[in-house]
Each structure stands twice: as structure tokens, then as C-alpha cells.
Amino acid sequence: MAAPLVVPGAGPGGRAPTVAVLAGGLSHERDVSLRSGRRVAEALRGTGAEVTVHDVDADLVPALRQLRPDVVWPLLHGATGEDGSVRDVVRMLGLHLLGSGPRASRLAWSKPVAKTVMARAGVATPEHMALPQALFRELGARPVLDLVVEHLGLPLVVKPSRGGSALGVTLVASRDELAGAMVECFSYCGTALVERAVVGTEVAVSVLDTGTGPVALPAVEIVTDGPYDYDARYNPGRTEYFVPARLDATAQAAVAELAIAVHTTLGLRHLSRTDLVVDDDGVPWFLEVNVAPGMTETSLLPQAVEAAGHDLGAVYRALVDAAASGA
Structure with missing residues (x-):
């Protein structure tokens, strides 16, 4: 892991790289994005990089046209940041993008699509179905929900087909809880x-790739008193993390292999975070993948970087230099 993350002494053309970090936006995860952007900008400045932070608004395109940064790093959570649209804009401006491109982002952003692609690639993923709200208006909620329970059984997990930070996610233990979870x-x-x-x-x-191929960081085990919801993710104290995860060597290798398979199969670049569950038989089950992992003080990727013995600023700079070189 250490060799691919060596930080060069200078950026493109023998100078410090210029980086435009995109943070904020109008999604439900705006606050998390802003916190991620501030922390990444601070870490990169510590390596000598010149960093500006930009919100996603009407001033963004003119600002990027004027600045012409070496790299644009979207740290946006939610639709525009992860559905490929802002990344399309960066590409149209002819700028180097850190992270997955628009097409791969669209694949990963849709959880049902990503799960279908990975299932076809032979990766275990829980049986699931995608149910639009319009379906319930046409067929009625009760008969559809009864069928869901008959087919999938209990317990169930209900989550938005797109989105992150566990917003709108509910663990359903009984049939009576299902309607409220859907609402x-x-x-x-x-x-x-x-x-x-x-x-x-x-x-x-x-998973990180600084130009020499994807490498899996140590798995982070998540233990919560209650659901791993938005509050548990971003407010210290509710969640306990174990890095590396308390898995045996075989399971550790299996989850690393699965995460790299997701990263490569979906065509992701530079960084990703795969969420999964290891069952009692040691089998890892793919849940979802994030192309814009959180970078806050409680986020999982920074914890994994530090557990691997690396400096956050050095890792972020290595990713910037890889993106600037077109890797």
C-alpha cells in the first residue's frame, strides 16, 4: 500500500497543484459535504497544494473557467454530486476530475442498478426489489406490501434507491413497521x-487507486446502539468503530476482494467505499458503493487511511497528483 501513495515533491510543471474542491450543494447531505470539503482542503494545504472550496451554485462554472485548476475534486453528497451531472460539467470544461467519471457514477448512484450489475458478476447481494411510489398509488399499498413480506420475508431493510448518509433507511422487523418505513x-x-x-x-x-491499481484499505467494522442512521454516523459517541474489523484472515481477504471487484466492475476511479455485511458463515454481502465517501472526522475512509499507517494529507495529495496526470 505504501509505495503507490508516495507524494511527489511538486505538482504539474514543477509547481504545487491547484485544486478546486466542490462542497455543499442543495441535497439533504449538504452539511456533511461542507464538513468533508473543509477537512480535505485543510489536509491538502498542509502538503503545499493551492486549494479553493466552491459551493454548487450559479457562480461555479464561471469560477472554474477563470481558475482552470489542475484538478476538480467533487466532495458532494447526494444527487448532483454523485449522479454524474456535476462531473459531466467538469468534463465539459476540459478539467481533470478526481474520482469516478459521470457514467460510472450513474451506475453506482442507483443502488438497484449497482446491485444488479454486481450480482451478474457473481457477487453476493441480498435479494431485493425497487418499488416506485407511483406503484402504490396504482395498485394500493396493502396488497403490494403483503406481497413484499411474502416474497422476501422479515426482517427487511428499506432505503432510498438513491442517496446516502443513511437518510430514509429503516430496519423493518415486523409487517406493521413496513408502511411507516416506506413513507x-x-x-x-x-x-x-x-x-x-x-x-x-x-x-x-x-479502495484507493493512485495510478498503480486499486488497493483495499483495512475494513472498518461498525457497531451501534440502535440503527446506523445519520445521527450515529456524524455525531461522535453513538457508534463504535473497529479498524481493522474483527474478522478472521479469510473474511478480511474476502471483503477486500469484494470491494476491489465492485470498484473495477463498475469502472470507478481513484476512490470508493463499499458497504457490506459479513454473515455468520463468513460470506460478504454487497449492499452499496459510494463514489464520494464522507471525509468528516467520523467518516470511514479517513479512519481506514490512518489505520493503514498513512497520513491523510499525503494520501489526498497522491490522489490529486494521479488525477492531474490523467491516471
């Missing part, structure tokens, strides 16, 4: 992903 989910997205809950150890595996 909560539809407040964030018009389509719900309903999947069979897998009991086991919840882990996240981050």
Missing part, C-alpha cells in the same frame, strides 16, 4: 429499495 423512505426518494436484511458484521471497505 419515511419516500420523503427522500421516489423509489424505495427493499431488501432482505442480512444478519452479521457490518463493515465498510475503502
